[in-house]
Amino acid sequence: MPELAEVEFFRRRWHEAAVGERALKVLTHDKKRLLRELNLQAFRRALTGATLQSSEAAAKQMLFRFSGNAWLGIHLGMSGELSVTPPDHTAGKHDHLVLVTKRHALVFTDPRMFGRVEFHLGTEAPRWWTKIAPSILSEAFTVGAVAAFLQRRARAPIKAVLLMQERFPGIGNWMADEILWRASLHPARRAGSLTAAETRTLWRECRHVCQLALGTIAGRGQRLPPNLNAFIPKTWLFWHRWEDGGRCPRTKTPLARAAIGGRTTCWSPARQKLQPR
DNA sequence: GTGCTTGTTGGCCA
């Protein structure tokens, strides 16, 4: 699930429930995987009694800042979710981290355990946070930077290149497919084969899809929608990509599906041609 | 049982 906008959705859930509140209890499970980076004793000691001061999301990660210079980082992996429940929450099988405040329990659940919890003590944000590539919606994400990156990865399929976090932070499988579909680019095209005009279109649609995806969960006033996809329009590829016999919402022709760049990819053959026209 | 799955990493090879 978690790509750029979903990560922001989950961050806001915890933030809205607990900003300004103290973590009275810190419960952890599964030391081997999700919590593998942690010194558990130091982690619990630092967070217990600490107040959540602020939070931010970048790429597919979140950073929660607590009093006492304590920073909690979360990567949701493939199946992670953050939820807010009553403070007497009983931890389920896949609840790996629970922060209990006076009014809530903040729960990090991840059945497939590809997620990660990180922790840092210090006055500055940790290196694993600051080294995340600049947002696609920032000034630093220029057409020139995209063009240079495509040249460096010239022989790789464009689909695989869009998944590279070092240049396209926060893009995951469904967003990559959405971007290529809107840009009318076949996912198997070699990155180096794009014309200047195609590169510009790709750049524009990267920003567009990020803006729209974030807008569906954060752009309609301050309240979170009931669920994460509540406002994604039916005109997006998103709703059709996993349907059997799914059709392109623009051309109404059948969609194609295949593994490209090692990931299941969906595209509209009527719009996205392998040979440049 | 089989074959998938919205992510990332490390090892292998050209």
Place this chain on the structure above:
DNA sequence: GTGGCCAACAAGCA
């Protein structure tokens, strides 16, 4: 050293 590919990680679902 660089770039590209792929298996592995783990659990659940159809």
